[in-house]
Amino acid sequence: MGRILAIDYGTKRTGLAVTDDMQIIASGLTTVDTKDLLAFLKDYTxxxxxxxxxxxxxxxxxxxxxxxxxxxxxxxxxxSKAIPDIPVVRVDERFTSKMAFQTMIDSGLKKKQRQNKALIDEISATLILQSYLASNS
Structure with missing residues (x-):
């Protein structure tokens, strides 16, 4: 089994999350400047x-x-052209940014930390991946 990588695409920056090899746990990976995203994904894969x-x-x-x-x-x-061997699946991402922000509040992050948009994007990607895993288990 391989990892599943989730992408919360944005025009400026993109949040990424990934599963473990057993595809059980979704974890935030990083946030990448969107202009560097394809290069990052090629290297990562x-x-x-x-x-x-x-x-x-x-x-x-x-x-x-x-x-x-x-x-x-x-x-x-x-x-799909750059990495043709890995299929792309779409997942409804409504409310993931709001849920990510709420997750930050619930985990006790200070206001200054909650203003970190890159962290919101990474958490959003993790929520997208968790949603995918839950609907395919």
Missing amino acids: VSENVEKFVVGEPKQMDNTASESEVFIQKFIEKL
């Missing part, structure tokens, strides 16, 4: 056995695609 990419799918409350979906689709096209 060379050193780690990644079986699948899970990319967040932002939707409006009425289930239509959000404005950022256009950018995500372009990224997925580039990703």
Whole structure:
């Protein structure tokens, strides 16, 4: 079994999370400047056995695609060309940023720490991955 890597794509920075090799535990990996994302993923997949990419799918409350979906689709096209052997799966990511922020509050992080948008992105990617694991267990 390989790892599953989740991507919370953003136009400026992207949060990443990954499972263990047994695909049981989802952990935050890092946040990467989006301009460096493909290079990071290529390097990571060379050193780690990644079986699948899970990319967040932002939707409006009425289930239509959000404005950022256009950018995500372009990224997925580039990703599929750059790393064609690893399939891409989409997961609804509604509310993950709000849930990430609440997670930070619940874990006792100070206000200054909660303003770290990179940490929010990484936690959001972890929530996307946990959602995927829960729906496929």
